[in-house]
Amino acid sequence: MNDTIVEQRLHTTYPGSPPLRPPTFPSADVAYVVEDTPVGRILFARNGNGALVASRYVADDEAADVVLDRLAHMVSPRVLRLPTALDEARRQFEEFLAGRRNDFDLETDLALATPFQRDVLETLAQTVGYGERETYGGLARAIHRPTASRAVGAALGANPLCIVVPCHRVVGAHGSLAGYAGGVAAKEYLLGLESDTSG
Amino acid sequence: MLEALDSHPSPRRRSTGVNLPPFQRLVDAHWRDVGRLARALAGPVDGDDVAQQAWTQAYAAYPGLTSAQNLRGWLLTITHRCAMDLHRSRGRRAVPTDDEAVLAGVAAVDGPEMSPHLLVDEDLWGRVARLPERQREAVVLKYVGDLDHPAIAELLGTTPTMSRRLVSDGLKNLRESA
Secondary structure (H helix, E strand, O other): OOHHHHHHHHHHEOOOOOOOOOOOOOOOOEEEEEEEEOOEEEEEEEEOOOOEEEEEEOOOHHHHHHHHHHHHHHOOOOEEEOHHHHHHHHHHHHHHHOOOOOOOOOOEOOOOOOHHHHHHHHHHHHHOOOOOOEEHHHHHHHOOOOOOHHHHHHHHHOOOEEOOEOHHHEEOOOOOOOOOOOOHHHHHHHHHHHHHHOO | OOHHHHOOOOOOOOOOOOOOOOHHHHHHHHHHHHHHHHHHHHHHHHHHHHHHHHHHHHHHHHHHOOOOOOHHHHHHHHHHHHHHHHHHHOOOOOOOOOOHHHHHOOOOOOOOOOOOOOEOOHHHHHHHHOOOHHHHHHHHHHHOOOOOHHHHHHHHOOOHHHHHHHHHHHHHHHHHOO
16 A cells, blocks of 8 residues: 555544534524525524524525624624524424414513614514504604604514514514514514404 | 523623634534544544534633634644543553454444445554554544645644654555565
8 A cells, every 4th residue: 555545545434423513502603594484494592591692594605694794793693503592482483383372471681683673672662562564764763763664664674573573563664574584474464463362 | 580681791802803603613624533533643532522622622722712624633633632641541542443342333323413425444443543653643534534745734733744654654554464
């Protein structure tokens, strides 16, 4: 056996009989999972306290990487894919999307939001209930920034806690659906679901 | 849920000011290399424990890193250190040389997770395990870890020239023991 063959084999083989397995971790500062739901692919993440920090629509792996980079930067770089840590959140989403639940019983944390976005999203969560709708202008007035409806729209678009913080309930002044992070079809689905199952 | 929105302020940004990628990205990119290196250094039986221990240590230390450069090298360094710690704690008998069961444990590894070009070579790795300790470490770091001689020299506490020498002597021994 000459050196080149030995070198090549050292490169491409390794000792051991069971297949190599990835490492396991009991918990993480940020645990996440990406899951397909009836309204689209969603990345769920929770922090070390168990509070939900993200439920974001991620159409593809690149979109998921953007969310994961933000979590690493703004919460902790110790981000791990730990599906079981998100079981409770996923169960509640499943119930919500099936019309069997109209509010979430989850600790949440708007760590990914700016102070302005927090203001908008917290006001929305506190004032617009299941089956109700609000306009961008109405929400701008509710935060005492009556001329800021565009900024309000941008804040809703950045909502890190889609569906839990119900930005889908905010529509255009004349009843148009306007935009939605998960696409207008998802918004229509959610509003339809809520009008069918509320009251 | 509404009042809970602000009740759990998350830990604020790290103090090191480095933009570290999500740890899972390191795991996905490097778990095979860490696992191979651990098995090559500590043997097929202890190797998997060494790899797991290395990942646990890496996870603990990760937020304190002051640079996001060469994270693979950082992981392999931790793996090497864990293997050497085990080696020392076992009174320098960590690497099995005559244990038939261990050497025979070099068999089918093409699990669903393994990349197809990684094969098993029972004979070769048995001979690697019987190399003198420094040669074995240098050969493994060079060909499994893909590290260059300056990096190997640092891990072995020697010079790049000596690292080159150890690798070439190791290859010579492997060739002659074939």
